[in-house]
Amino acid sequence: MKLLHLVSAALLAATVIPAAAAEISDGKVKIGILNDQSGVYADFGGKWSVEAAKMAVEDFGGKVQGAPIEVIDADHQNKPDIASNIARQWYDTEQVDAIMELTTSSVALAVQGISKEKKKIDIVTGAATTDLTGKSCSPYGFHWAYDTHSQAVGTGGALVAQGGDSWYFITVDYAFGHSLEEQTANFVKEKGGKVLGSVRYPLGATDYSSFLLQAQSSGAKIVGLANAGLDTSNSIKQAADFGIVSGGQRLAALLFTLAEVHGLGLQAAQGVVLTEGWYWDQNDKNREFAERFFKRTNRMPNMIQVGTYSAVLQYLKAIDKAGTDETEAVAKQLHEMPVNDIFTENGKVQADGNMVHDMYLFQVKKPEESKKDWDYYTYLATIPGDEAFLPADKSGCPLSAK
Known part of the structure; x- marks a missing residue:
């Protein structure tokens, strides 16, 4: 009888322990950084934004709700059709949960449309058009860093x-x-x-x-x-x-x-x-972050790259607070949570998805x-x-x- 109780307890633990992890789809959180890495905007964001995204994951601790976090990236060559094909492949077959950066407004608008269709989060840091939070806004789309x-x-x-x-x-x-x-x-x-x-x-x-x-x-x-x-x-x-x-x-x-x-x-x-x-030279906190970035890249970051760091970090915070990476729950947290990090203090996300900051x-x-x-x-x-x-x-x- 004692053995039966022990087995029952073990079985119960086996069903309870993974429950939280089960709230993370596919057992991991996968973020795609999609931007120009070979054209006119390669320095504007480029591989440096990818590095900033990886820094955010590392600073968060590498896991969220017990699940590992992965960052992948691709070069969209400033072409909406190429970007759209990559986005669909990422969402449909590569288990990507969110796409970010999205330099070039025509690309960002195309990918935001796909993200809306697929009910996936996108956070734009590299593109500028106000249409992203205007006529083409999405309940799952967010605009960070700056706009026109x-x-x-x-x-x-x-x-x-x-x-x-x-x-x-x-x-x-x-x-x-x-x-x-x-x-x-x-x-x-x-x-x-x-x-x-x-x-x-x-x-x-x-x-x-x-x-x-x-x-x-x-x-x-x-x-x-x-x-x-x-x-x-x-x-x-x-x-x-x-x-x-x-x-x-x-x-x-x-x-x-x-x-x-x-x-x-x-x-x-x-x-x-x-x-x-x-x-980077505005205050001691910015200088400290910039020096860490410089050691990895041999360059100081601009607002696009630090904005990407902020977007990734806030997305992970939203998942952690929601207790799941389910899109509706994460989007709700992104709209409600203030943004306090190296990029800005007391940033706020409006109903249109625009993150307002100085x-x-x-x-x-x-x-x-x-x-x-x-x-x-x-x-x-x-x-x-x-x-x-x-x-x-x-x-x-x-x-x-x-």
Whole structure:
């Protein structure tokens, strides 16, 4: 009889112990980092975002609810069809629970649509379009780090305040560029400025001469570069050849990060005003994190990479609090939990999926002002989150009305 009780207890323990683990589908949590690793945005996010995601997993402890955490990655080559095929394969056959980073707005919109269809979490840190939390919002989709509205309010607002009240845009011809131009133009007009014209070009172009000449001949005080990555760097380099700045016009790099400043160099980038959500030399905590990142990558991180760290970490915290990786439960926690980590303090997720946090306005230093490598920014101002990002009721997201 005693033996029977022991066997019964053992059987009961065997059924109870795995119960918590059973709340984690497939016995593991698998996160996919899908971004550009070989094209114009390879430094903007790229393999460095993958490394940031792995740091988040390690800092969390490598397991959640007793289940191991795995990070996989792929290069979408800035092509929505390639990204969509990868996303479907990851969800359908490779047991991926969430996809993150998603540089390039056309890619992010495509993958968010698939994630919504499959009822999977996606957290965008690399793409900018406000459509992600606007007309194309999803109950399972989240937007971290920045968007086109925050860049327009930050960089655009600063330049208009300094007298830059006439603009001409050089815009990359896809969803991101269109959104960035539209948001900035609207903000310029609201502040009493005017837009004299714009020209669009294909992603990854190498010759900007005709576009720059049109901007130059417009007489606009500000030439707005509604692009990012190598496109922005090449635009700035060629603008110097045409004497844009020396001729009295100013360049507005509407999405320019530490990675591109480093690639371009201070001699070419000096004086550019930009907006980022994070900078490594802001405080001791940021410096400590950046040094850890530098030891792994030999470079300092930008807001995309640290934003990816934050997104992965918050996703794991949400799973842990929910006690499951079931999508509805995790999405609920992501909407409710404040974001407190190395990226931001007291960040909040709106009904439309947008994570609201402070943004920062910087100016790129002159070469003689920089004390060491990666010492590139002079802090100008903080843009409070509620000013930087659209409120949910003005985003155009149908979920905001619920």
